[in-house]
Amino acid sequence: MNIESTSGDGSVENSLERKARFMKWMQTRHDNALRAFKIEDILSHEKPSDELKEEAYEALQSILDNLSRSGLTWKIEHAREAIDKYFIEKIIAQQFEIKLQEKLKGEGKEFTSVEIGLELFQQRTGASPKKSVEGVRQEGYYILTFSSDGDYLKFVAGSGQDESTGIFHQATRFPNMTVDVVLNRYESKSRTIPYTRQHFIDSLMLDDLIKIESGNVLSNQADGDVDKQKESVTKGLGGVKDELLARIRDGSDSLHASDFFGSNFYKYLSNKFSADEQKEINILLKKIELELRSVFHLLRGPRARGILVYHLIDIPLSQFPEQIKAVVEFYNTKINEFKKFIPNQCPEEKRGDSIRLWWDIENKVTYAADLIVGIKDIDYKELPAELEKTMGEIKQLKENYDNLLA
Secondary structure, eight states: OOOOSBOTTSOBOOHHHHHHHHHHHHHHHHHHHHHHHHHHHHHHSOSOHHHHHHHHHHHHHHHHHHHHHTTOTHHHHHHHHHHHHHHHHHHHHHHHHHHHHHHHHHTTOOOOHHHHHHHHHHHHHSSOOSSOEEEEEETTEEEEEESOHHHHHHHTTTSSOTTOSEEEEEEEEETTEEEEEEEEETTOHHHHHHHHHHHHHHHHTHHHHHHHHHTOOOGGGTTSSSOTTOHHHHHHHHHHHHHHHHHHHTTOOHHHHHTTTTSGGGHHHHTTSOHHHHHHHHHHHHHHHHHHHHHHHHOOSHHHHHHHHHHHTTSOGGGHHHHHHHHHHHHHHHHHHHHTTOOOOOOGGGHHHHHHHHHHHHHHHHHHHHHHHTOSOOOTTTHHHHHHHHHHHHHHHHHHHHHHHO
């Protein structure tokens, strides 16, 4: 997070000026994260493509305006491309769905999740599953849920993913078409779907994830021993970032979210780095884990986790610790504007009515904090007015409290 330390006339800013600049910059990033999450929600709906596009681009426009004002015009086209890629993937999945429906109908079968799962399993493996496999299209990909461990392992044979509880397979080949597929093991939808869905979202911006890392230098690269533009390194950094974001999204704790790089399961990532670079990645992930502890203390639920992902998705992996720390500082500063109205524990002789007012203030402050970090499901357009209304209610409660004790 680069916040300049001089004012317009070249004089050094004082701490208040610097804090104001920091808060303004972070507010813009937070607004963009809220809008990006809204776009994701819009795109997840099953509506005609033209209608979805119109809604998505309307929500996108405010992000583009913010990027333009911030001088980040190069990101504007990438944001548009990500939405366009989403619709391409969705059209492919819909066409695949139509072909499946026609095939099953021609065989006198119903178009159910069980029949879809059976058909896709047979097409992919040439055999029938031992237990039911359910298949359903969601957005631009198919979700296959396996009842049998053996069926899951047969489907992913040769992919090196035997240990996984679920994976995202981009462009999975079937006889007549390729389509993105999410695979669920043991019906573990509660965690696997958010995890693999984030991989799907990242796949739409894969080139951008790699490009963001292309100018990034690990500490041991500074002497020029390793080419910082080396393709395997930039792809590896993009892959580590992709995995980390998916784990943040699935509700993992800070350790599980960041402790994956050294395992055999992720050798396809670590093999892209030299031995020294692998050490640097592990050190970086440990720093990220420490910062995630603080931010996860503020966040509860998938919505807030999703917004955090959009705080990070356009940031180089090496800057994650700094950026997460900035997010925590931003949230705490905003929340403290409300917390300052929480009075000290009321005197014993006034305990009846005053304790009720004290808890009313506490609950309102908690509600405001949940609004600020994104826990409450409220449209970003309505958020400023709701926070202003809540602040007014808290001030009134505090005034009532003070009058009671006077």
